[in-house]
Amino acid sequence: MQLESPPIKVLAVEDDPLYADLIRHLLRRDRVASYELRWAKSLAEALVVVESELIDVVLADLHLPDSAGMDTVSRLLERGGDVPVVVLTGVDDDQVGSEAVRRGAQDYLVKQEVRGGILGRVLRYAIERRAAESREQRRVGDLEAAYAELERTQGMLLESERISAIGQMASGLVQEVKNPLTLVSQMIDYLDRAVLGAETIARCDSDIACR
Numbered sequence: 001m002q003l004e005s006p007p008i009k010v011l012a013v014e015d016d017p018l019y020a021d022l023i024r025h026l027l028r029r030d031r032v033a034s035y036e037l038r039w040a041k042s043l044a045e046a047l048v049v050v051e052s053e054l055i056d057v058v059l060a061d062l063h064l065p066d067s068a069g070m071d072t073v074s075r076l077l078e079r080g081g082d083v084p085v086v087v088l089t090g091v092d093d094d095q096v097g098s099e100a101v102r103r104g105a106q107d108y109l110v111k112q113e114v115r116g117g118i119l120g121r122v123l124r125y126a127i128e129r130r131a132a133e134s135r136e137q138r139r140v141g142d143l144e145a146a147y148a149e150l151e152r153t154q155g156m157l158l159e160s161e162r163i164s165a166i167g168q169m170a171s172g173l174v175q176e177v178k179n180p181l182t183l184v185s186q187m188i189d190y191l192d193r194a195v196l197g198a199e200t201i202a203r204c205d206s207d208i209a210c211r
Contacts, residue, residue, distance in 0.1 A: 007036040009053075010123060013046040013060040013076075014039070014088070019111065023059065023119065030120035043067035043075060050080040057123050059109075061088045062096070070103050077104045084130035086122055088114075106130055 010027065014020045020039050027035040038055065040046040043064050049055065058080060062072050076085050087100040087108040097108030106126035109119070 005033065007034040008123065008127070009036045009038065009056045011038045011040060011046060011049055011055045011058045013043065013058060013064065013072075015041050015061065015064055017041075019061075022114075026114065026116070026119045030117060032117070032120060033124060035120070035123075041065070043072055046076065047079045050076065050083055055080070055083050057127050058083055058085045059088060059119075059123065060085055061090075061111075062100070063090065070099060073100050073103045073105050082130060082134055084126040086126050 010023075012020055012023050014023070024037050024039075027037060038049060038053070040049055041064075043066050046058070046060065050058065058076055060072055060076055062069055064072060067075065073085060073087060076083075084106040085104070087097065087105045088111055089096050089100075089108060090111050097110075100108050106129050107122050109122055
């Protein structure tokens with residue numbers, strides 16, 4: 001027997017209780033998934049919920065008693081972390097919706113057009129898109145970390161090669177210095193023997209005992 005998926009936890013940020021009831025009614029009629037609705041009448045209430053409870057998606061009206069316009073979107077995204085936000089607007093204005101999406105919302109809905117299975121589908125797609133974005137961000141982060149580690153390793157190898165090259169150069173210099181010193185030492189020994197030999201001969205020439 002296939003286990004049913006857990007309900008999708010939706011936070012509806014809407015100051016109109018009648019419209020909040022409509023959202024609840026539409027989600028109950030959705031045949032694809034089940035939903036658990038949480039209702040907040042103001043942005044302040046919504047921020048408390050997203051910070052303290054596990055929420056899968058936020059459905060937010062842009063005009064609330066304590067917030068209006070894009071500030072609502074910005075503050076929800078700032079405090080909600082990875083929770084996707086879908087905007088509700090009361091006017092059929094694509095510019096408002098597009099601006100909300102540019103600010104980070106996953107999608108937008110015009111209130112007058114919310115009906116049937118549209119609401120549930122938009123919420124599910126918003127969750128899927130945000131999850132895909134999070135995976136991509138993690139992948140990029142992993143690649144950046146791997147690249148940084150590669151650069152660090154490369155730097156260590158270059159440093160090791162530099163130290164090895166310095167060692168080889170120093171060894172060569174020691175050898176170059178050592179060879180002339182050896183020759184000088186040999187010359188000194190030769191001169192010592194020659195001088196000592198000459199002195200011995202001179203002494204013998206003046207000393208009868210040497211004869």
